[in-house]
């Protein structure tokens with residue numbers, strides 16, 4: 001197959017998913033799209049794109065499965081610990097002292113199975129405990145199964161590698177075998193929703209975590225995505241990206257200034 005034939009068939013596959021599921025896979029990087037389609041082809045024992053397109057056009061379940069194949073849920077509590085240290089020591093104290101907020105609003109975008117929003121909740125719980133400041137976290141993901149697991153908040157011992165013993169005792173309830181459940185004072189602060197980030201309409205967040213989500217998206221879409229984040233943040237709001245994501249060479253630089261390049265922490269520019 002030539003490259004142009006592959007592109008034509010990828011377009012047809014995109015359209016089939018959109019028509020069947022109402023979901024949009026147009027914004028993913030072409031190479032990622034192709035990899036995930038090949039992955040689904042292999043599962044279905046199919047070796048060529050035409051045949052896979054035929055399957056898609058007659059099988060709603062496969063269209064849903066293909067859509068879900070774009071959701072890679074790898075995550076960790078306190079992923080990249082140096083980022084959390086910066087948040088704890090610099091970003092959060094600055095936010096509270098300078099802007100004198102009464103409630104800190106946070107969006108964990110692409111929250112997967114909950115480790116990120118729970119890390120935010122633990123961090124804010126500790127940072128705000130001696131102050132009269134509350135916090136609320138909104139967390140979303142396109143993957144319903146991941147959101148259901150996040151809501152349960154049950155993890156295995158191996159998932160808690162970045163959680164020290166003190167925090168483990170304080171914030172987790174030991175269950176049977178090697179399982180731990182996050183305590184309700186930490187989970188009650190989070191509202192989960194199974195929704196695409198581009199459909200979020202709220203505009204009040206002081207901080208947005210969107211880590212290890214954009215790596216799967218085409219850079220041409222970054223403008224739209226960064227604009228969405230800028231619109232959703234309060235004045236001087238903070239955006240935290242993943243370690244392999246950056247604003248370098250994108251429109252993001254016009255909307256955000258870089259606060260800590262190594263940690264990928266950005267601040268919304270004044271309008």
Ligand SMILES: C[S@@+](CC[C@H](N)C(=O)[O-])C[C@H]1O[C@@H](n2cnc3c(N)ncnc32)[C@H](O)[C@@H]1O
Pocket residue numbers: 070071072073074075076079109110111112113116140141142143146195196197198210211212213242
């Ligand atoms: C690799 S995980 C990252 C989890 C967490 N943010 C972290 O850094 O550990 C990426 C998550 O983003 C979700 N995702 C991808 N595109 C999304 C979108 N448009 N809206 C909401 N979630 C999305 C995926 O379903 C997946 O669970």
